[in-house]
Amino acid sequence: MSQTRIVLDQSEIPTHWYNIAADLKNPPSPPLGPDGKPVGPEQMLAIFPGPILEQEMSAERWIKIPDEVRQIYALWRPSPLCRAVRLEQMLGTPAKIFYKYEGVSPSGSHKPNSAVPQAYLNKIAGTQQLLTETGAGQWGSSLAFAGQMFGLPVKIFMVKVSYDQKPYRRLMMQTFGGEVVASPSNQTKTGRDILAADPDNQGSLGIAISEAVEATVTTPGSKYTLGSVLNHVLLHQTIVGQEAKKQFEKFGEYPDMIFAPCGGGSNFAGVSFPFLGDAAAGDKRAQKIRFVAVEPASCPTLTKGVYAYDYGDATGFTPLMKMYTLGHDFMPPGIHAGGLRYHGDSPLVSQLYNEKLIEAVAVPQTATFEAGVMFARAEGIIPAPESAHGIRACIDEALRCKASGEPKTLFFNLSGHGHFDMTAYESYFGGKLQDFEYPAEAIQASLARLPKVG
Amino acid sequence: MSQTRIVLDQSEIPTHWYNIAADLKNPPSPPLGPDGKPVGPEQMLAIFPGPILEQEMSAERWIKIPDEVRQIYALWRPSPLCRAVRLEQMLGTPAKIFYKYEGVSPSGSHKPNSAVPQAYLNKIAGTQQLLTETGAGQWGSSLAFAGQMFGLPVKIFMVKVSYDQKPYRRLMMQTFGGEVVASPSNQTKTGRDILAADPDNQGSLGIAISEAVEATVTTPGSKYTLGSVLNHVLLHQTIVGQEAKKQFEKFGEYPDMIFAPCGGGSNFAGVSFPFLGDAAAGDKRAQKIRFVAVEPASCPTLTKGVYAYDYGDATGFTPLMKMYTLGHDFMPPGIHAGGLRYHGDSPLVSQLYNEKLIEAVAVPQTATFEAGVMFARAEGIIPAPESAHGIRACIDEALRCKASGEPKTLFFNLSGHGHFDMTAYESYFGGKLQDFEYPAEAIQASLARLPKVG
Numbered sequence: 001m002s003q004t005r006i007v008l009d010q011s012e013i014p015t016h017w018y019n020i021a022a023d024l025k026n027p028p029s030p031p032l033g034p035d036g037k038p039v040g041p042e043q044m045l046a047i048f049p050g051p052i053l054e055q056e057m058s059a060e061r062w063i064k065i066p067d068e069v070r071q072i073y074a075l076w077r078p079s080p081l082c083r084a085v086r087l088e089q090m091l092g093t094p095a096k097i098f099y100k101y102e103g104v105s106p107s108g109s110h111k112p113n114s115a116v117p118q119a120y121l122n123k124i125a126g127t128q129q130l131l132t133e134t135g136a137g138q139w140g141s142s143l144a145f146a147g148q149m150f151g152l153p154v155k156i157f158m159v160k161v162s163y164d165q166k167p168y169r170r171l172m173m174q175t176f177g178g179e180v181v182a183s184p185s186n187q188t189k190t191g192r193d194i195l196a197a198d199p200d201n202q203g204s205l206g207i208a209i210s211e212a213v214e215a216t217v218t219t220p221g222s223k224y225t226l227g228s229v230l231n232h233v234l235l236h237q238t239i240v241g242q243e244a245k246k247q248f249e250k251f252g253e254y255p256d257m258i259f260a261p262c263g264g265g266s267n268f269a270g271v272s273f274p275f276l277g278d279a280a281a282g283d284k285r286a287q288k289i290r291f292v293a294v295e296p297a298s299c300p301t302l303t304k305g306v307y308a309y310d311y312g313d314a315t316g317f318t319p320l321m322k323m324y325t326l327g328h329d330f331m332p333p334g335i336h337a338g339g340l341r342y343h344g345d346s347p348l349v350s351q352l353y354n355e356k357l358i359e360a361v362a363v364p365q366t367a368t369f370e371a372g373v374m375f376a377r378a379e380g381i382i383p384a385p386e387s388a389h390g391i392r393a394c395i396d397e398a399l400r401c402k403a404s405g406e407p408k409t410l411f412f413n414l415s416g417h418g419h420f421d422m423t424a425y426e427s428y429f430g431g432k433l434q435d436f437e438y439p440a441e442a443i444q445a446s447l448a449r450l451p452k453v454g
Numbered sequence: 455m456s457q458t459r460i461v462l463d464q465s466e467i468p469t470h471w472y473n474i475a476a477d478l479k480n481p482p483s484p485p486l487g488p489d490g491k492p493v494g495p496e497q498m499l500a501i502f503p504g505p506i507l508e509q510e511m512s513a514e515r516w517i518k519i520p521d522e523v524r525q526i527y528a529l530w531r532p533s534p535l536c537r538a539v540r541l542e543q544m545l546g547t548p549a550k551i552f553y554k555y556e557g558v559s560p561s562g563s564h565k566p567n568s569a570v571p572q573a574y575l576n577k578i579a580g581t582q583q584l585l586t587e588t589g590a591g592q593w594g595s596s597l598a599f600a601g602q603m604f605g606l607p608v609k610i611f612m613v614k615v616s617y618d619q620k621p622y623r624r625l626m627m628q629t630f631g632g633e634v635v636a637s638p639s640n641q642t643k644t645g646r647d648i649l650a651a652d653p654d655n656q657g658s659l660g661i662a663i664s665e666a667v668e669a670t671v672t673t674p675g676s677k678y679t680l681g682s683v684l685n686h687v688l689l690h691q692t693i694v695g696q697e698a699k700k701q702f703e704k705f706g707e708y709p710d711m712i713f714a715p716c717g718g719g720s721n722f723a724g725v726s727f728p729f730l731g732d733a734a735a736g737d738k739r740a741q742k743i744r745f746v747a748v749e750p751a752s753c754p755t756l757t758k759g760v761y762a763y764d765y766g767d768a769t770g771f772t773p774l775m776k777m778y779t780l781g782h783d784f785m786p787p788g789i790h791a792g793g794l795r796y797h798g799d800s801p802l803v804s805q806l807y808n809e810k811l812i813e814a815v816a817v818p819q820t821a822t823f824e825a826g827v828m829f830a831r832a833e834g835i836i837p838a839p840e841s842a843h844g845i846r847a848c849i850d851e852a853l854r855c856k857a858s859g860e861p862k863t864l865f866f867n868l869s870g871h872g873h874f875d876m877t878a879y880e881s882y883f884g885g886k887l888q889d890f891e892y893p894a895e896a897i898q899a900s901l902a903r904l905p906k907v908g
Contacts (some may be wrong), residue, residue: 001464001465001467001521001524001525001528003463003464003465004464004528004529005464005528007461009457010455010457010458010459011455011457013455067455070455071455074455074458074459075458075540075833075834076834086529104558105834106834106835108873145834148831149834167876167877167880168622168873168876168877171876171877171879171880171883172836172873172876174879174883175827175830175831175836175876175879175883176830176831176834176836177831373629376629376630377602377629377630377631379529380529380530380559380560380599380603380630381560382626382629382630419562419622419626419873419874420873422621422622422625422626422629423621423622423625425625425628425629426621426625429625429628429629
């Protein structure tokens with residue numbers, strides 16, 4: 001029986017995160033305030049603690065992972081690297097297909113890789129409560145777990161419609177000890193104003209962000225956390241790609257192409273940045289890798305957006321960030337069930353894309369769920385819809401290899417399982433999903449509302 | 455960082471299952487027909503294929519695991535053996551606590567350990583379709599996965615109330631390619647008769663079994679499968695305990711006590727039989743292990759039942775089996791949310807209990823969910839309610855160790871995760887669960903309806 005899965009020993013958990021900011025060709029564009037001037041640390045310190053901000057702005061190439069964080073990582077890390085032999089056979093491709101499986105984590109995705117250090121760094125900075133928002137609940141459940149690990153209370157503003165209709169993730173947060181509040185809530189002025197005008201308001205991610213940030217600045221000892229987009233979040237995720245490098249070495253293989261879903265960018269960054277770092281350091285093999293960020297055709301940020309300063313949130317509350325964006329008030333259609341709904345993208349990923357170090361592709365949603373089902377039936381893991389985007393792009397390449405006869409080595413990050421997303425699969429099986437490509441004029445319209453900078 | 459998890463290499467997947475029938479002190483009591491005479495193989499062949507029956511009745515100590523089965527096992531096996539250091543710290547106990555985690559499997563429990571060989575043995579015997587029933591869906595989803603692995607269609611009769619109210623497991627079965635039918639259905643005479651009399655009938659496990667068996671005997675090429683109780687199912691599960699032995703060796707530890715939930719018995723058998731085999735072979739350390747089967751106080755088969763011949767199902771359709779039973783029409787109260795609802799127990803486990811080679815304990819349900827939440831908050835895994843029974847008993851022992859100062863080594867089988875059972879946790883958090891101990895007279899009443907044999 002040939003080996004199809006490499007699981008490292010706990011002692012092989014990487015000791016440092018890799019910070020790609022140290023290897024960028026051009027300096028990153030700073031976040032800007034409403035006045036068009038760079039946001040100073042003092043403004044950021046109102047919502048983030050010092051040790052987090054230090055990482056956010058660091059130019060050090062390697063940042064030590066605290067022992068306390070590695071000990072919690074060890075509850076599930078290193079995660080396995082697997083060869084999808086049965087999927088290869090199903091496709092009849094000469095390509096070799098590998099995947100890193102992050103669904104083994106407590107919340108079932110890659111998100112705890114950043115939630116744990118964020119909770120730890122807040123703990124040592126004296127933070128007494130963590131606040132955040134969550135839509136479907138991936139980030140909220142990861143932070144609830146992480147807070148519990150360090151005895152730090154976590155309050156999560158959860159979009160009301162998800163709170164009511166997706167109770168399973170809410171219950172996961174509660175089981176991990178998190179306090180979950182349906183948003184809009186009576187706990188903030190933002191929430192109270194909205195409920196006064198519309199008692200039946202079902203909430204939105206924008207409202208939940210506003211509530212979480214308001215609660216942070218009005219509650220002494222509280223800090224805010226974010227599960228993607230920002231530099232320190234992407235930094236923490238590099239543990240994924242570093243483990244994968246060791247595992248490929250043990251397999252005696254090396255990837256020709258790397259695929260990962262890309263919404264805010266933390267999943268893509270986690271698996272690709274360490275290889276990009278090798279490329280920057282002169283590694284010839286790494287320089288040949290093609291890095292493919294995969295996004296939904298319903299929210300085609302990299303493939304159809306522009307590289308410009310825009311707000312990080314829908315309501316214009318956050319600083320302006322230089323990134324690929326579809327416009328901060330862009331909303332994917334209701335028919336879109338696959339996640340990755342963010343209008344923008346991480347500034348780091350955006351810069352790499354702008355400098356043509358990485359590629360991007362948009363995939364339609366029915367084909368994405370089709371790929372998810374194929375993978376489940378071949379490999380026995382039901383992927384999260386987000387993760388299925390990476391699988392789709394990888395399968396498409398494997399089929400191109402079948403046509404051309406090329407035995408490429410393909411690698412994707414399976415960022416999570418779909419145990420809490422089965423209703424999206426139900427929509428797919430029931431024929432209720434459609435493909436939707438955003439009309440160019442709709443994107444032009446939201447882009448026309450980009451903030452004017454400088 | 456000291457090691458807290460041992461993951462074996464795929465090449466270390468055991469090559470044989472251990473058959474405890476070879477080591478029983480007394481010959482097992484055969485299944486009996488309605489006439490009180492042993493059931494012959496020809497009757498069993500109507501619903502099970504030859505290779506399965508061969509295993510069911512084998513007295514060989516070691517039975518080879520086919521390579522094709524080991525290859526599918528390798529998708530998730532060997533499963534990890536972990537030390538619950540954070541749980542030990544939370545309890546402040548001098549005991550060491552270890553658990554084997556079977557939730558890494560495709561369906562999230564130990565059930566595929568038997569579903570995969572059952573599908574394979576049916577495939578090589580020429581079976582064209584597998585039929586089964588499922589309540590909450592653990593077994594159904596495992597068999598759907600296993601059938602898919604060998605290209606064997608699987609039809610699952612799912613109790614209607616679960617089909618309607620617990621769509622997530624149904625969707626998992628469908629994603630793995632299984633056909634799921636709400637029972638009672640129009641596909642069998644049993645179902646049609648029930649629906650004719652009561653179109654809104656919500657179904658029961660007894661009805662679903664009857665439908666699956668009727669469909670088997672009336673559909674050429676079909677065979678029936680069962681996920682617990684029978685000898686061959688327990689045989690397949692011994693892969694768990696065999697792996698654990700290797701892993702304990704690498705840890706340099708050895709268990710003083712082994713805990714596992716016990717409903718039909720497959721989970722308990724899987725983790726304990728290989729150690730019982732060592733004890734039978736004269737291993738002094740193994741002879742000192744205390745084996746504890748843990749059952750719910752709401753369905754106390756071993757602790758409150760009698761050792762007698764009874765039907766395997768509620769309606770008296772199956773052969774009579776010698777086992778601990780509360781009476782075949784015993785029903786745990788509706789308030790019971792923790793699974794393990796079977797009125798009887800595996801004949802093999804029953805015989806071992808009767809011969810005092812193993813112990814049993816019943817735990818109340820609120821304490822069981824409390825243990826599940828403690829474990830989740832310590833170790834980051836939300837256990838299935840069934841699995842939480844074993845955790846409860848283990849925690850109780852760890853607390854006794856705390857009082858006595860004894861540094862015992864405790865081991866339990868974490869048979870699955872609770873991702874599809876979050877509504878049971880919701881009932882617990884909402885204070886809707888009560889403890890229920892069955893009144894002795896109620897048990898006496900159902901025992902009075904035991905069939906008269908001989």
